[in-house]
Amino acid sequence: MDQNISVTFPHVLIFFPLLAGLITFLFKKDAAVKSWALFSSIITLIVSLLSLYYANNKTLSGLDFNYEWLKHIGASFSVSLDGMGRILTLLTAISFPIIFVATYKNQYKNAPLFYGLLLLTQAGLMGVFVATDALIFYFFWELAIIPVYFLCSRWGGEKRIQATFKFFIYTFTGSLLMLVGIIYMYLHTTAIHDKAGLLISEHSFSMSYFYAVTLSAPEQNWLFWLFFIAFAVKMPVFPFHTWQPDTYEQSPSAVTMVLSGVMVKMGLLGVIRWLLPMFPLAVAKFDTIVIILSVTGIVYASLLAIRQDDLKRLVAYSSIAHIGLMCATIFTTKQIGLEGVMIQMFNHGINIIGLWIVIELIEKQLGVRKISQLGGVAHKAPTLTIMLVVIAFANIALPLTNAFVGEFMMFSGLFQFSICFAVVALVSIILAAVYTLNMVQKVFYGPSNSLTATMKEISVNEQIALSIVVVAIFLTGIYPQPLFDLTKDTVAEIITRFK
Amino acid sequence: MSNTLQIVWLIPFLPLIGFLINGLGRKQLSKSLTGIIGSGVILASFLISIFVFFQVKNGNSHVAHYFDFINTGSLKVGFDFQIDQLSSLFLLIITGVGFLIHVYSTSYMHEEESKDFAKYFAYLNLFVFSMLLLVMGGNYIIMFIGWEGVGLCSYLLIGFWFKDNNNNDAAKKAFIMNRIGDFGFLLAVFWLIAKLGTTNYHDVFDQVSKLSSFDITGITLLLFLGATGKSAQIPLYTWLPDAMAGPTPVSALIHAATMVTAGIYMIARSNILFTMAPLTQSVVAVIGLATAVVAATIALKQNDIKKVLAYSTVSQLGYMFLGLGVGAYTGAVFHVMTHAFFKALLFLGAGSVIHAMGGEQDMRNMGGLKKYMSITHITFLLGCLAIAGMPPFSGFFSKDEILAAAFEKNPVYWGVGVLTAFMTAFYMFRLYGLTFLGKFRGTHDQEHHLHESPSAITIPLIILAILAVVGGWIGIPEVFMHGGHRLEAFLEPIFAQSNTLVTSLNEKHALSQTTEYALMAVSVAGALIALLYAWNKFSKYEKSIEEETGFAKVISNKWYVDEFYNAIVVKPIQSIAGFFSNVVEKKGIDGFVNGVGKAVNYGSRQIRLLQTGQVSAYMLMMVVAILILFIIQLFL
Amino acid sequence: MPINYYIFLALALFTIGVIGVLTRRNAIIIFMCIELMLNAANLLLVAFSKLHTATSNIATAGSDAQIFVFFIMIVAAAEVSVGLAIIVMMYRNTHSVDVNFLNRLKN
Incomplete structure (x- = not known):
């Protein structure tokens, strides 16, 4: 292995936010911190956009960007961008500027710490999406989550300690299980030799070595669950989801947006990039169980969403339903479904961030999130309402908005796996219409009350943030082909493993 | 290129x-x-x-x-x-x-x-x-884009006056019912993709022979479910009457002339699939017929001018599905066209009346408008005659074509269809009589305000009235004029595949001329009698506050379908959701998670008691532990 | 002399040490009992080292045990100095060297 010192896009995507975050801690003035965070996130976005153009390999090439790191235990700092990585890093890079713009007016105590932790999370997310080495993957996995514990417990709502604790227990249990799995896998990899044939390390953390491990069926079975539970908690899949509504409700909005828009994709990526290729036998064995769980979760969460009175919890349950669909589709390992998942991972992030922004704006102005206390907001804030209606309809996958194509292909994949599951899961499009329209009606339409009469139209910043979301919704809704082009080779590669 | x-x-x-x-x-x-x-x-x-x-x-x-x-x-x-x-x-x-x-x-x-x-x-x-x-x-996907798009616009326009929550409820109901239909439509498309890998019309219809009969039946039934949502058929029709909460021109455009015919368009487009699925065809015919009858009975007792027209639309759409079900695709499309003319005319006429009445929609408070609004009156009358199926107005030709085809398939279909036609004539002239004939029953303010509408309203009425009269002439039946059915000749390429299939399966025995004349005579005569009876009865209508009883009460309450749906669908879903959210989520899953936490808490509190603080107790424990380790080492 | 004698002596010393630690409440006596146990271990180490040297044909066999003993003695000496200092502090605070008074951390 040559010491290849050339700096590549994945490195910049990881280290720039990391450095920016560390620099943020040094700031003294709150105002400057905001501009700096926004500025640095825009730079990240530009890098991410450039990476779409300049790197042409669409599948993971394993060891190509490879620094020897902990050479003697076989860990290397190897990162790579495939189609899925590129789409998710793009999502991460787009989300943060939108979040920063939308919450620009918010005052956070000890702002340097707040923004610094957020940027560290961004670095962690980027790392998870590009890592091709299990140790690096695990490292960034934790780096992404740990700042969230602090963000949620310091800047959250009333019950923030309880919520953080729950979140911590859930995710940490998952992480530890995964760590056990990683170590077991590590101990079964073959040794690394250098070109001269000398032994470098007995084992390797490299992804390609992990893929090459041959495991017996019983081994695969229990390892599958170790990894799956870690990813399932993160997504989250029914019945590992109860941390999510609490955490979303209690976290500060910016953090909720990161959690729901981007961080849930860590679990999906984990399943696609690590779980499926490592344990094909176990996947073939347990796919039905996982799909049953996910499909149950879809209907269950949709029904719960109908009953929620708190806007944040409503969106949280709606997100559980959407993620459940993605998880179910991944385990069908149908090409059409996976192609749908790829673009839906991106689009779901955009839509849900849009929804959070709207909720945040209402809460900031009126101080309430209870649907029963709101009404008639449309009279006072027509622009906000139009944006919300667009985002809400994107959330229920109306054609020509971004979510339609993805959901269509995912359901189609599910249908090819089993008609029965597809029928049950498809009920959710009806339920989604019920809860979304209920919400739109009760919050925005109807007569306004004494509280909502004080509502004001949204400011320019907020309009910009929402406009970006709305433009993205229509752009990828009307012409989704670029996203397909980006990811179809990745999907084809995954599919060949299952043929 | x-x-x-x-x-x-x-x-x-x-x-x-x-x-x-x-x-x-x-x-x-x-x-x-x-x-x-x-x-x-x-x-x-x-x-x-x-x-x-x-x-x-x-x-x-x-x-x-x-x-x-x-x-x-x-x-x-x-x-x-x-x-x-x-x-x-x-x-x-x-x-x-x-x-x-x-x-x-x-x-x-x-x-x-x-x-x-x-x-x-x-x-x-x-x-x-x-x-x-x-x-x-x-292809079906682009169709679906439009399909959901019209649903969205319908939602937005029904809820146009969004201050009033009744409008919003109606809008929501329309969208959700349409979504239930879309559920079927989507499943059908997934089925097509799974079997054929394509959704292009040409490719699907070319490869239709690759599908098993089970597949075709499944796909067509699901497509039909989609159509029942969009085109307001049993069991999903109840949104359409509520949709009248929107502005009247919207009702005319969306909920009468165009959007609701999307289901008919879709089935006509997929005609070869439906022709190959006889079971589905029967289902379509029966559902269409049932909808036609049920909606017509409800329309008999409605007092809101727009509600009558709404139920009449549902009923006419039922006719179109009957036509599709018996294989008269041209007839159905023909009826779509004529219906678009006369129903748009009737809605716009009703709008003109409502406009003049200052927003009043209850026909019991109208009457005698003939002398105030002559253009509206005449055009409306022409529309009523067209929908009642009077020759030579457009409705006659298209309705007759469907009924003739229905007779060919099964005389019972024809019988029920004709009965519906009589009811149609009756309720339309009840509407006409209550609105335009007799004497004015509204308030003085309203009477003072009555006026003919401006030309932007009357000119469209006149144009539509002309179309409602002559629109049928492009489809004159073969018995009257050889080659008179120009529409059939025009649409021939679309239905060619189906027609060949039908001819190859069984000899298409055309009705004899006498039968056809007899059928027409019966339907026209019956409708004429119903029409005259209604005309006579409702031109002398006086307001009364009698309670409806018996069957009349059932139909004036719309067969209690809304209440029924509420009881078997809405309430159970609400309570299941409530059960999930209060019991399963909080007590079940969260209870388990919190239970684990509590168990750990409790356990550690118990174990804490071991820490007495006495050094010698610790020492004793240590020694005992060492002894145990020794014993294990030596004996096990 | 047979090795058994050394073993019995060490066992006796160790048992006296354990019983002393368990039964006495005076911190200084407990402390001395601990030393007794350490010395029992030392005795055994020396004895076995000797035995090992005698039976082996390598000259340096068993010498590592001797080195261990020195280590233990040094560590014990360090421990004594810290331990006595603690006991002195304890006496200053509680005016007693009874360990049963040392349960204040409990609550």
């Missing part, structure tokens, strides 16, 4: 432009400018549609491909427009009737604030855009 029909993208694109201009400039544009833009783009589309129509008539049909909507390893969906006889006919109906309704709206909606006025026109343009996508799409 350079097919002249490649320019058809302009037809939906222009309304989209109109939507964008009116939508984005709603604060700047004046009302007249909004109206001109809104109507102008539709007019332009209409003119292009005429051009397209004549191109198609001269034998030029075309699938225009613009860009790849989805192009992946597993699925290819082009953004394609398919221009052929069927779509060009629908283009004419949509843009033509649409244009008239836009013109009408400029006057009808004039009292709105200019911002809302622009919003209204933006929505209306968006609707036309979606509807055009629906009929022009070259």
Whole structure:
């Protein structure tokens, strides 16, 4: 292995936010911190956009960007961008500027710490999406989550300690299980030799070595669950989801947006990039169980969403339903479904961030999130309402908005796996219409009350943030082909493993 | 490549432009400018549609491909427009009737604030855009885009006056019921993709022989479920009457002339699939017939002028499905066309009346409007005659064609259909009588205010009335005039595949001329009697406050269908959701998670007692532990 | 002398040490008992080292045990100095060297 010192896009995507975050801690003035965070996130976005153009390999090439790191235990700092990585890093890079713009007016105590932790999370997310080495993957996995514990417990709502604790227990249990799995896998990899044939390390953390491990069926079975539970908690899949509504409700909005828009994709990526290729036998064995769980979760969460009175919890349950669909589709390992998942991972992030922004704006102005206390907001804030209606309809996958194509292909994949599951899961499009329209009606339409009469139209910043979301919704809704082009080779590669 | 029909993208694109201009400039544009833009783009589309129509008539049909909507390893969906006889006919109906309704709206909606006025026109343009996508799409996915798009516009327009929550409820109901239909539509498309890997009409219809009969039956039943949602058939029809909460021109355009016929268009488009699935065809026919009867009975007792028309629309749509079910595809499409003319006319006429009455919709408070609004009155009467199936008005020809085909298939269908026709004549002339005949029963203020509507309202009425009269003449039955059914000849290529199949299966025994004359005579005579009876009875109507009893009460309460759905669908879902959220989520899953936490807490509190604080106790424990380790080491 | 004698002596010393630690409450006596146990271990180490040297033909065999003993003695000396200092502090605070008074951390 040559010491290849050339700096590549994945490195910049990881280290720039990391450095920016560390620099943020040094700031003294709150105002400057905001501009700096926004500025640095825009730079990240530009890098991410450039990476779409300049790197042409669409599948993971394993060891190509490879620094020897902990050479003697076989860990290397190897990162790579495939189609899925590129789409998710793009999502991460787009989300943060939108979040920063939308919450620009918010005052956070000890702002340097707040923004610094957020940027560290961004670095962690980027790392998870590009890592091709299990140790690096695990490292960034934790780096992404740990700042969230602090963000949620310091800047959250009333019950923030309880919520953080729950979140911590859930995710940490998952992480530890995964760590056990990683170590077991590590101990079964073959040794690394250098070109001269000398032994470098007995084992390797490299992804390609992990893929090459041959495991017996019983081994695969229990390892599958170790990894799956870690990813399932993160997504989250029914019945590992109860941390999510609490955490979303209690976290500060910016953090909720990161959690729901981007961080849930860590679990999906984990399943696609690590779980499926490592344990094909176990996947073939347990796919039905996982799909049953996910499909149950879809209907269950949709029904719960109908009953929620708190806007944040409503969106949280709606997100559980959407993620459940993605998880179910991944385990069908149908090409059409996976192609749908790829673009839906991106689009779901955009839509849900849009929804959070709207909720945040209402809460900031009126101080309430209870649907029963709101009404008639449309009279006072027509622009906000139009944006919300667009985002809400994107959330229920109306054609020509971004979510339609993805959901269509995912359901189609599910249908090819089993008609029965597809029928049950498809009920959710009806339920989604019920809860979304209920919400739109009760919050925005109807007569306004004494509280909502004080509502004001949204400011320019907020309009910009929402406009970006709305433009993205229509752009990828009307012409989704670029996203397909980006990811179809990745999907084809995954599919060949299952043929 | 350079097919002249490649320019058809302009037809939906222009309304989209109109939507964008009116939508984005709603604060700047004046009302007249909004109206001109809104109507102008539709007019332009209409003119292009005429051009397209004549191109198609001269034998030029075309699938225009613009860009790849989805192009992946597993699925290819082009953004394609398919221009052929069927779509060009629908283009004419949509843009033509649409244009008239836009013109009408400029006057009808004039009292709105200019911002809302622009919003209204933006929505209306968006609707036309979606509807055009629906009929022009070259595959099921583009059709579905339009299909959901019209649902969205319907939602927005029903809830146009969103201050009133009743309107919002109606809008929500419409959207959700449509979604239930979409559920079926989507499953059908997934089924097609799973079996054939394509959704292009041409490819699907060419490969139809690859499908097993189970597949075809399943697909067509699911497609039909989609159609029942959009076209308001049993069991999903209850949204349409509620949808009358929207502005009246909207009811005319969306909930009578165009959107609700999307289901018929879809089935006519997929005719070969349905022809190959006899079971589905029977289901379609029976559901259509049942809807026709049920809706007609409800219409007998409604007092809201728009509600009567709404139920009448449901009933007429039932006829169209009957036509589709018995294989009379041309008849169904023909009825779509004539119905678009006379029902749009009736709705717009009703709108004119409501406008004059200052928003009053209850017919018991009307009466004698004949002498105040002559143009509205005459055009309305023509519309009533057309829907009642009086020759030579348009409704007669299309209804007759469907009934004749129904008789051929099964005389029972015909019997029920004719009965419905009698009821139609009755309730329409009840409506006419209550509104225009007799003496005025409203308040003095209203009477003082009565006036004929301005020309932006009356001119569309006149044009539609002419169409309602002569529209049927393009489909004169063979018995009257050889080669008189020009529509059938025009649409022949669309249904050719089905027709060949039907002929090859069983000899199509045409009805004898005498039978056909007899059938016509019965239906016309019956309808005439019902009409005259209603005319006579309701021109002398006096307001009374009698309680309805028995059957009359059941039908004036719409067969209690809404209550029934509430009890078996809405309430159970609410309570299941409540159960999940309060019991399963909180006590079950969260209870388990918190239980684990509590168990750990409790356990550690118990173990804590071991820490006595006495050094010698610790020592003792240590020694005991060492001894135990020794014992284990030595003996085990 | 047979190795058994050394073992019995060490066992006796160790047992006395354990019993002393368990039964006495005076911190200084407990402390001395601990030393007794350490010395029992030392005795055994030396004895076995000797045995090992005698039976092996390698000259340096068993010498590591001797080195261990020195280590233990040094560590014990360090421990004594720290331990006595703690006991002195304890006496200053509680005016007693009874370990049963040392349960204040409990609550």
